[in-house]
Amino acid sequence: MARWEPNARERLERAALELFVERGYDTTTAAEIAERAGLAKSSFFRHFSDKREVLFGGQDVLNRLFADAITAAPAEATPIEALGAGLEALAAVFNAERHGWARQRQAIVTSHDDLRERELLKMAALTGSMADALRERGVPDPAASLAAELGCLALRNAYTRWVDPSNNQGFATLARQSLHDLKTATTALT
Amino acid sequence: MARWEPNARERLERAALELFVERGYDTTTAAEIAERAGLAKSSFFRHFSDKREVLFGGQDVLNRLFADAITAAPAEATPIEALGAGLEALAAVFNAERHGWARQRQAIVTSHDDLRERELLKMAALTGSMADALRERGVPDPAASLAAELGCLALRNAYTRWVDPSNNQGFATLARQSLHDLKTATTALT
Known part of the structure; x- marks a missing residue:
């Protein structure tokens, strides 16, 4: 035993x-x-x-934080607003105390293909959780899948900026900015 | 030797x-x-x-076909229209002759986590090529990254439907439909 x-x-x-x-x-x-x-x-x-x-120990916690916040968003919130609530919830783990750890970890992940593969698998699982949480709010497909991809891109953009050595802004601020930029960008697509 | x-x-x-x-x-x-x-x-x-x-031997060909078609799209084409040209170019390889092979291959990839990881790495490379080709057309970030994610989602949706045993439509038709559905869905996000 x-x-x-x-x-x-x-x-x-x-x-x-x-x-x-x-x-x-x-x-x-x-x-x-x-x-x-x-x-x-x-x-x-x-x-x-x-x-x-x-290097991916906290992934289940992330997925749950994100999905729970999407579920808890007000009924009248748009899909993007619900994703915003999910992203801000992650600031509870992407906090100042974990900043040094996250920087070191990300440098290792980025420089190894097998770790990048594993990260992509984790991101795909997170995107799947987001899409499920949006479907439960009544968002139809393919809007739910598309919104989840947009949310994942906002997360990756915000996280990349957060771990950048020159950054001194908190994760929640960066996440709000990333999501806002992507929301604006959707109008430029068509 | x-x-x-x-x-x-x-x-x-x-x-x-x-x-x-x-x-x-x-x-x-x-x-x-x-x-x-x-x-x-x-x-x-x-x-x-x-x-x-x-199981991923043709990936470089796919990336090049897709990026070249985006580059060759008319200057006045929107990002989504350029992606549409890229998707239709893939019909040259996702053709009737390769249908049986693609179905068998996809069933194996989907049922093994290590192959799904590798596929995600290949999809990330394809998304990167699409985003680069869009940037070269003057599409700014984050619109280029977002459009590439949308293009990748359209490709995955069309490919999933194409390899489905009950499907008898060609890849180009399915790709056009997937892209159209996603374009419509973008308006429902905000």
Whole structure:
């Protein structure tokens, strides 16, 4: 039976990022991550299906925050307004305390194709959750899918600006700006 | 020095799909694919970086067809009209002759997470090519990125309908319909 390991997931996530920064992502093994976290190698694979997953630990929380905020938006809100509520809800996790961590993590993800693939899979799942939440509000297809793609693009644009070393604005401000710019851009398409 | 191997890529692609259908994707090895194609195992890795790539062989052709058609669209065409030209250009490869192959391939890709990841990476590259081609036409950001996401969604919707066993319409017709539906949907967003 597995021992009780307090905060094992968080310890593994922190140890992994430290080692990826120190030694590089490619050469760091799951066993080394577990060792740095003071845990057995088997602990790693109890918490993460592969080495990539350790950088995507909070994804379920993100998906839920986003979808719940869309669901909770006022009935009269347009799809874009509901997405705005979803994006602002993410500021609860994309906060000042997590800024340094997010910058380091993003630099690693961006420079490895296999991590970019995993990120795209996570983004596709998030886009799917957004579209489902919009459909439950009565938004028909393909408007629900299109709005979800627009919401995902707003999130990616805001997140890219948030983790940029020169940025000193909060995520909520950047998200509102990104969504506003995309809303304006829709009129230029046709 | 490598022997001259006529149509090695195409032979490997055909052999791979046959084996994936017969024995399953997970259990088929690169060596078995090469053997079925009448080639040495080393041939496989001269043509494809890993087993997944053998199902994405035509991606560069797709990206070029799409981007070239966007570039060649009349100067007065809107971004959506230029995307329409790109989508119709794909009918040259998504044709009746390739229909059976595309159906088998898509069933395998959809049922394996690692293949879905690779497909998302390819779609991201295609979306990037579309956005670049639109920027070269003078479409500013974020309208270029948004239009490219819309174009990618139209492609996915049309392709999903095209490979559906009950479908008997050509790709160009389905693409026009998908793009038209999405164009209409943009007005419902705000």
